[in-house]
Amino acid sequence: xxxxxxxxSSAQVDVEGKTVGKIGKGIMLLLGVEQGDDEAKxxxxxxxxxxxxxxxxxxxxxxxxxxxxxxxLLVVSQFTLVADTEKGNRPSFSRAGExxxxxxxxxYFVSQVKAAGxxxxxxxxxxxxxxxxxxxxxxxxxxxxx
Numbered sequence: 001x002x003x004x005x006x007x008x009s010s011a012q013v014d015v016e017g018k019t020v021g022k023i024g025k026g027i028m029l030l031l032g033v034e035q036g037d038d039e040a041k042x043x044x045x046x047x048x049x050x051x052x053x054x055x056x057x058x059x060x061x062x063x064x065x066x067x068x069x070x071x072x073l074l075v076v077s078q079f080t081l082v083a084d085t086e087k088g089n090r091p092s093f094s095r096a097g098e099x100x101x102x103x104x105x106x107x108y109f110v111s112q113v114k115a116a117g118x119x120x121x122x123x124x125x126x127x128x129x130x131x132x133x134x135x136x137x138x139x140x141x142x143x144x145x146x
Contacts, residue, residue: 001041001105002032002081003143007054011074011133013123020129021121026071027054028133031109032081033102034095042105045145046112049073054139062139066118073113076123076131077106099126 005027012022029049055064055071066073079102083091097105103125113120123129 001034001037001045001145003045003049004030004032004078004081005049005052005054005141005143006030006133007136007139008074009134009136011131013074013076013121014130014132015124015127020124021074021076023072023074023119023121025069025136026073026119027066028074028076028131028135030076030078030081031106032078033097033105034082035097037097037102037105039105039108041145042109043112045143046109046116048143048145050113050116050118052141052143054141067116072119072121074121074123075106075110075113076129077102077125 008026008028010024011028012019051065053063053065055069057063079093079096082096083093084095085091106125110120110122
């Protein structure tokens, strides 16, 4: 399971011209599910994301996590994160999780975030989404649990 975190001042996701998720200060997270992923991996990744210290403290060092800054989370599914790009000129998606199971894990991940008391918005799984954001920094990290 892979998460691409972007520290943002704001972010939103639209589907068919309608905003389905929108946040202010926080993390815009793209979530990719691979074959073999399960709820245990989703829970570990969620814990890492929520505890990852990517926000600046009073001294300007990345020492604070999402809850410490009162931030929000926008979770968007993105199967292209799991693409194999090591050879050729076209990505392979053979490592991507099966859509039905991936949707369940995506929903489980979101439920874990909400259970932790973090304000969480989402995109729409499997939809053609338009994502816009203001990357603060820019700060971007990739987290993976295997």
